[in-house]
Amino acid sequence: MDISSDESDDWFIESLNTYKDLHVFQLEHPTKVIEWTGDKNICVAGYTGSRSEILELLLPLKLYAGENQGLCAERDFKVQHGGFSEEPIESLIHISGTRCVVTSGSSSSTLQIWDIGGDDSDVIKRTGVINLKSTSVKGCKIAPGLTDEPAVLHGSCISEVQLTEIATGRVLYTVAKESSDSVSGLQFVNACVFLICASDGTLFMGDTRDPSTCHYPLEDSKSGLHWAFGLRSDSSQSEPSGCTVARLSSSGHMLLSDLRNLQSPFCQTQLNVQHDASKNDFLNVSWAPVLDRCLSVSGFDGTVHIYNTINWSTEGQSPQPVFSHRGHEMSDEAKYSGSPPVVTTHSWHQSRPKTLLSAATDGSLHVWDWVDKITDR
Amino acid sequence: MPDIKVTPLGAGQDVGRSCILVSIGGKNIMLDCGMHMGYNDDRRFPDFSYITQNGRLTEFLDCVIISHFHLDHCGALPYMSEMVGYDGPIYMTHPTKAICPILLEDFRKITVDKKGETNFFTSQMIKDCMKKVVPLNLHQTVQVDEELEIKAYYAGHVLGAAMVQIKVGSESVVYTGDYNMTPDRHLGAAWIDKCRPDLLISESTYATTIRDSKRCRERDFLKKVHETVERGGKVLIPVFALGRAQELCILLETFWERMNLKAPIYFSTGLTEKANHYYKLFITWTNQKIRKTFVQRNMFEFKHIKAFDRSYADNPGPMVVFATPGMLHAGQSLLIFKKWAGNEKNMVIMPGYCVQGTVGHKILNGQKKLEMEGRATVIIGTLDVKLQVEYMSFSAHADAKGIMQLIRMAEPRNMLLVHGEAKKMEFLKDKIEQEFSISCYMPANGETTSIVTNPSVPVDISLNLLKREMALGGPLPDAKRPRTMHGTLIMKDNSLRLVSPEQALKELGLSEHQLRFTCRVQLHDPHSDNDTLGRIYTHLKSVLKTYSIQHVPDGTVIVESIVIKVTSSAEEPNLKVILLSWSYQDEELGSFLSTLLKKGLPS
Numbered sequence: 001m002d003i004s005s006d007e008s009d010d011w012f013i014e015s016l017n018t019y020k021d022l023h024v025f026q027l028e029h030p031t032k033v034i035e036w037t038g039d040k041n042i043c044v045a046g047y048t049g050s051r052s053e054i055l056e057l058l059l060p061l062k063l064y065a066g067e068n069q070g071l072c073a074e075r076d077f078k079v080q081h082g083g084f085s086e087e088p089i090e091s092l093i094h095i096s097g098t099r100c101v102v103t104s105g106s107s108s109s110t111l112q113i114w115d116i117g118g119d120d121s122d123v124i125k126r127t128g129v130i131n132l133k134s135t136s137v138k139g140c141k142i143a144p145g146l147t148d149e150p151a152v153l154h155g156s157c158i159s160e161v162q163l164t165e166i167a168t169g170r171v172l173y174t175v176a177k178e179s180s181d182s183v184s185g186l187q188f189v190n191a192c193v194f195l196i197c198a199s200d201g202t203l204f205m206g207d208t209r210d211p212s213t214c215h216y217p218l219e220d221s222k223s224g225l226h227w228a229f230g231l232r233s234d235s236s237q238s239e240p241s242g243c244t245v246a247r248l249s250s251s252g253h254m255l256l257s258d259l260r261n262l263q264s265p266f267c268q269t270q271l272n273v274q275h276d277a278s279k280n281d282f283l284n285v286s287w288a289p290v291l292d293r294c295l296s297v298s299g300f301d302g303t304v305h306i307y308n309t310i311n312w313s314t315e316g317q318s319p320q321p322v323f324s325h326r327g328h329e330m331s332d333e334a335k336y337s338g339s340p341p342v343v344t345t346h347s348w349h350q351s352r353p354k355t356l357l358s359a360a361t362d363g364s365l366h367v368w369d370w371v372d373k374i375t376d377r
Numbered sequence: 378m379p380d381i382k383v384t385p386l387g388a389g390q391d392v393g394r395s396c397i398l399v400s401i402g403g404k405n406i407m408l409d410c411g412m413h414m415g416y417n418d419d420r421r422f423p424d425f426s427y428i429t430q431n432g433r434l435t436e437f438l439d440c441v442i443i444s445h446f447h448l449d450h451c452g453a454l455p456y457m458s459e460m461v462g463y464d465g466p467i468y469m470t471h472p473t474k475a476i477c478p479i480l481l482e483d484f485r486k487i488t489v490d491k492k493g494e495t496n497f498f499t500s501q502m503i504k505d506c507m508k509k510v511v512p513l514n515l516h517q518t519v520q521v522d523e524e525l526e527i528k529a530y531y532a533g534h535v536l537g538a539a540m541v542q543i544k545v546g547s548e549s550v551v552y553t554g555d556y557n558m559t560p561d562r563h564l565g566a567a568w569i570d571k572c573r574p575d576l577l578i579s580e581s582t583y584a585t586t587i588r589d590s591k592r593c594r595e596r597d598f599l600k601k602v603h604e605t606v607e608r609g610g611k612v613l614i615p616v617f618a619l620g621r622a623q624e625l626c627i628l629l630e631t632f633w634e635r636m637n638l639k640a641p642i643y644f645s646t647g648l649t650e651k652a653n654h655y656y657k658l659f660i661t662w663t664n665q666k667i668r669k670t671f672v673q674r675n676m677f678e679f680k681h682i683k684a685f686d687r688s689y690a691d692n693p694g695p696m697v698v699f700a701t702p703g704m705l706h707a708g709q710s711l712l713i714f715k716k717w718a719g720n721e722k723n724m725v726i727m728p729g730y731c732v733q734g735t736v737g738h739k740i741l742n743g744q745k746k747l748e749m750e751g752r753a754t755v756i757i758g759t760l761d762v763k764l765q766v767e768y769m770s771f772s773a774h775a776d777a778k779g780i781m782q783l784i785r786m787a788e789p790r791n792m793l794l795v796h797g798e799a800k801k802m803e804f805l806k807d808k809i810e811q812e813f814s815i816s817c818y819m820p821a822n823g824e825t826t827s828i829v830t831n832p833s834v835p836v837d838i839s840l841n842l843l844k845r846e847m848a849l850g851g852p853l854p855d856a857k858r859p860r861t862m863h864g865t866l867i868m869k870d871n872s873l874r875l876v877s878p879e880q881a882l883k884e885l886g887l888s889e890h891q892l893r894f895t896c897r898v899q900l901h902d903p904h905s906d907n908d909t910l911g912r913i914y915t916h917l918k919s920v921l922k923t924y925s926i927q928h929v930p931d932g933t934v935i936v937e938s939i940v941i942k943v944t945s946s947a948e949e950p951n952l953k954v955i956l957l958s959w960s961y962q963d964e965e966l967g968s969f970l971s972t973l974l975k976k977g978l979p980s
Contacts, residue, residue: 012592013635016600024590028778053808060589071743073770075589075597079777082804084811122585122804365587 011330021355021369023060024327025077029053030363032282032344033092035101037116039350040064041080042357043101044365045089052089054103054124056081056116059367063355077365081116083124090139095150100127100166102152104142109135111142111154113166130169133160138182138281146188153194157182161196163208173208177215187231189243189259197229201247201255203262216262218255226250230295232287246295246309248285252318254297256309267309272318273300282344282361290353294322298343302329304358306370323370328360380827381550381576385795386423387413387822395450396423397552397578397795402545404525407441408552408578412452412484414732419496422453425461427823433462440521443469444554445538446476448484448732455481455498455506464509466521470529471512472537472659478507487706487734513539515661523871530569532556534773536655536662542572547832549574551787557773558782561591562624563663564773569787575830577789579780581797581819584805588776594769598625599632601724601767606640606695610722610764615710615737617703621728621771622652626682626699633681643685644699645709651701685709690716703728706735715749715760723764728771740766777805784813791828792817836866839876892961896971900953902978909953910934910943912978920973924966938963939970 015022029046037043040059046052058078065072087105094101099116101124110129117124132140134156145151145163151172155161158179163172181198188194196204196213206213230246243259252273255265282299288306298304305321312319328341341360349355355369382400394413399406405428413421428437434457441463443451454477457463469477481503488494498506513519513529520526524546529539533556540553551574556567605612616622622644629642656663685698690713700710705725714736717723731737739747740762747760775783784792792809794802799819806817820826842864865881867874882889902909914928917936927935934941939959945952955974959967 012596013599013632015596016603022593022596024593025587026590026778027587028781051811057587068743070765070767071741073768075594075770076776077587077589079585079587079804082808084807120800122801123807124804 008330011326015327018323018371019368020371021063021367022327023063023075023367024331025365025367027055027359027363027365030344030361031359031365033089034345034347034357034359034365035092035094036347036350037094037099037101042347043092043094043116044359045085045092045103047088047090047106049088050086050107052085052087052105054083054085054089054092054101054114055079056124063352063367063369079122081122081124083114083126085112085126091142093142093144093152095144095152095166096146098150100150102130102142102144102166104140104154106139107135109133111140111152128166128169130154130164130166132156141183141186143186143188143194146191153186153188155183155186155196158196158198158204161186174211175204175206175213176211177204177213184227185229187229189231189233195229195231195245195259197227197245197247199226201225201227201249203229203245203247203257205259205262214262216257225253226281226283228283228285228299230285230287232295244287246285246287248283248297250283252300254285256312267312269312270318271297271305271307272320280342282342284343284345286346286348288348288353289350290348296346296348296356298346298358300342302326302341302343302360304343304346304356306356322372325356325358325366325368325370327366327368328358328362328364331362331364378829379548379832380829381548382825382827383550383576383578383793383818383820384427384825385820385822386425386427393449394421394423394453395444395554395580395796396453398428399543399550399552399578401543401550402524402548404439404521404545405437406525406543407438407457408541409444409450409554410441410452410454410457411447411449412456414449414452414730417494417733422456424823425457433464435462435464438463438465439525440465440527441467442527442541442543442552443467443473443477444532444541444552445470445535446473446480447535447555448480450554451477452481452484455502458506458509459498459502466511467506467509468511468513468519468521468527468541470537470539470662471514472655472662473539474507474510474512475655475658476537478503483702483706484732487704487732515539530567531565531662532567533558533560533564534567536564536659540567540569542569542574547835548830550576550578551789553577553579553783555580555774556779556783557775558779559591559773561773562627563621565663567775567783569783571786571788573788573790575789575832576791576793576828577784577787578793578795579783581794581802581805583774583776584780584794584797585801586776587778588774591771591773594771595628598726598769598771599628601726601769602629602697603632603636603638605722605724605765606638606697608722609695610720610724611695611717612697612723613710613713613717613725614697614699614728615703615705615714615725616699616701616728622699623656624771625728626679629697630679630681638681640695640697641689642679642682642697642699643689644682645685645701647701647709687712704731704735704737705740706732706737711736718747718760718762718764721763721765724767725764726767726769728769741768780805781809781812784809784815788813789815790830791815793826793828794819796822834873836873836875838864839874839880841880842875842877845877894959894961894964894967896957896967898955898957898971898974900955900974900977901951902953903951906943906945906953907932909978910941913941913943913955913974916978917970917973936970937966939967941970 031044032047033045035043043056045054058080061074062072087107089103090106091104101114103112109132113128115125115127140154140156143153150166151163153163158177158181161175184197184199186196192208194206201218203216204213227247227249232244245257247255252271254269256267257265284298286296288294293310294308296306304325306323308322341362343360346358357367359365384398386396394411395409397408489497515529518526518528526544528542532538532540542551558566560566602612702708705711745762748756749758749760802819809817818826846862864875865878914934918926942956944954
């Protein structure tokens with residue numbers, strides 16, 4: 001009759017069984033950031049035009065209706081706050097406990113500080129800048145400090161990494177390492193200890209109480225690969241042990257290391273990925289906040305893969321994902337455009353165990369709650 | 378300055394009812410006349426006292442336009458026309474005209490019969506109101522009077538929904554009503570041409586949302602139906618004959634086919650007859666797919682969906698039933714509901730808004746026990762609501778992205794958003810203003826916004842005058858480069874004509890008078906009169922390089938039309954009197970020359 005039986009329709013019909021919840025949205029401009037600013041709020045920002053919008057969105061209330069989900073018809077995102085940036089936005093972080101976000105762009109030599117705002121206005125206003133030592137085309141990497149006083153850890157290459165206090169612009173800490181390797185990601189493990197992952201896969205661990213840093217290069221580093229990392233912390237911030245670091249290369253090589261022994265990864269495996277992600281910088285690996293030992297991977301194509309690392313071993317075949325979200329490849333927009341969309345970023349919900357958000361190059365934004373075929377039936 | 382005034386009726390932050398007054402070019406138009414569904418008292422009606430404190434509205438309004446049949450846009454129409462009083466034309470599209478009275482009557486029955494309201498319109502009032510309706514076709518310009526014209530555009534949203542362009546002279550306003558920019562299974566997407574109105578008026582209600590895709594809504598619907606049927610339950614879907622019923626039927630049919638499901642699907646016969654009738658009438662208002670389906674066969678001829686018989690409701694096992702009316706307030710859907718409500722395996726899916734007082738409204742608010750009324754509203758017992766209640770919204774609305782698309786399509790000079798809180802809309806206002814370089818207004822209800830327009834005044838120019846202007850040479854007339862020209866404007870009746878002064882004098886039977894100014898300047902100059910004149914000539918030639926200056930042998934110097942003579946008296950031959958004479962047209966130059974010569978001649 002009317003619905004043509006093509007792959008996309010099949011996928012939607014299949015989704016009745018494979019997803020508990022599925023919401024598909026189309027942003028006006030694609031985003032490569034999804035950052036939580038509250039229990040039910042996220043920030044997204046444009047990166048494709050010279051002028052970009054930053055939006056704070058309220059997630060569909062239907063997801064939070066619990067038992068009364070049936071009576072709640074609210075399936076839409078609500079734009080709660082919006083602002084304009086003069087440059088494409090590469091990274092965006094939220095400072096916990098505040099209404100402040102910091103962004104880094106691809107064209108300026110500053111980090112921008114923003115106030116998302118409260119109930120009295122829906123405009124996101126810029127409140128200040130942090131001057132950087134240099135401009136990086138890929139944007140400076142940033143991470144929130146975990147101390148009481150809001151600070152941001154930033155740097156586009158190792159020697160330029162520093163911790164800056166937001167309110168005053170005071171530099172609290174500088175990495176004393178002469179290295180021009182570019183930074184792929186950085187994150188605080190607790191209030192003082194932080195990790196930097198360089199583009200070539202080398203890990204640096206530092207402590208703001210101690211100027212020196214330790215670095216842990218890869219055992220056999222292949223040139224031309226780009227690495228991204230994801231940090232999983234257990235419970236409290238006091239003890240860095242119990243933290244696992246996952247490193248992912250643009251060819252799908254995955255290393256898992258324990259923070260107590262970053263020299264030797266306790267697990268290495270090769271993921272079965274179709275495409276080489278080295279041409280873009282959308283590589284993303286994240287640990288699930290609730291599900292034990294689960295991580296997610298995206299950036300190779302229009303898919304987000306979820307793996308359970310519990311049975312991973314160093315030898316053997318490449319692991320199979322417990323779930324793959326192919327929604328971005330199956331959208332109507334993807335059908336009509338020339339090139340298939342690539343997932344730009346994804347993020348786990350803080351408390352709902354199997355809910356994720358993902359965004360792609362075609363402007364799509366999905367919220368999905370997947371069914372684990374083994375445990376959920 | 379000419380302006381357009383817009384006032385959304387209502388109070389404060391009140392959302393939920395549309396009734397907007399527009400004053401343009403001396404005409405007053407009412408856009409929509411909705412009922413506020415949240416109130417039980419007079420607050421549900423728009424406050425017409427803004428138009429006039431007491432008395433009928435007829436002389437204050439040139440016309441009323443209704444965008445579509447939803448009650449928050451037309452619910453107060455009979456009240457306005459019959460109880461407050463309005464006898465002028467009411468414009469709406471053909472489908473709206475057909476469907477409106479049905480909804481109004483249903484609404485009236487619920488409000489009066491079920492809730493016992495007294496200050497409400499009657500069935501006869503609805504009929505009398507509809508007699509004043511003048512139906513509109515799409516893209517057809519309708520002359521309301523000599524100066525006011527209106528045109529309807531396709532809005533999508535629901536069957537017969539329209540966006541309207543209102544034009545007086547060269548000023549125009551477009552009102553969107555409710556619309557959507559993405560087509561769905563039975564309606565197309567809104568469309569308008571680059572009509573460049575002075576003002577585009579739209580709702581802001583959905584402007585700050587990002588809509589979940591239609592596919593996901595459908596998915597949810599199919600999932601719920603499937604789950605219920607799998608566990609042996611029955612699904613009741615109360616529908617309004619012309620709402621989503623057709624769409625949901627197509628969806629289920631395809632799903633059943635693909636999944637090879639066996640549970641029966643029924644629709645009540647009342648539904649088919651009505652739906653078929655209206656879709657046949659208004660086939661051009663649906664989208665391409667529906668039209669193709671219709672042409673091939675009867676719209677409701679499905680493989681898996683059959684006509685319902687009352688007795689089937691008692692059959693054991695799973696089934697799905699589409700039944701009217703949509704709000705469970707009476708009729709077949711309510712009967713079935715009563716039978717199935719007590720079983721938790723069953724489900725009722727409400728696909729839209731339910732008016733207060735209906736069973737639909739109550740269960741959507743979570744009510745688990747309902748008082749059942751028999752004849753004459755006598756309560757005969759309570760009903761336990763154990764079945765699962767699902768509220769699914771399939772209505773098609775534009776969102777933030779959609780508004781931007783529409784502005785891009787129509788290219789208005791100004792934008793106005795109604796029914797929003799200004800402080801929650803600042804970002805959208807900034808966005809619109811920056812992207813399109815237009816002003817965006819957001820009045821509160823009851824507040825009047827004036828938008829200054831810059832209308833062009835079309836004037837007929839006489840051929841002679843045009844030829845004369847062309848003969849003057851210079852650059853050709855260009856819309857982007859205005860050129861000043863002179864003529865006489867004759868305004869007679871409604872026409873404006875630009876003609877040459879001579880023609881104007883002739884037409885009006887007036888004789889022409891010439892004005893000449895004369896001025897005497899005294900000068901000491903020890904030369905002969907002729908020599909003095911020669912010196913004057915030389916002097917003027919050096920100062921006025923671009924003008925035509927002649928020294929005529931008869932003793933005059935002529936500058937353009939200005940005549941200069943020099944005389945002196947016999948007694949004082951050195952005291953020269955320079956006589957200047959000029960016509961009114963050369964007044965400026967004449968004054969200049971006299972001032973110049975008063976300063977004396979250079980030696």
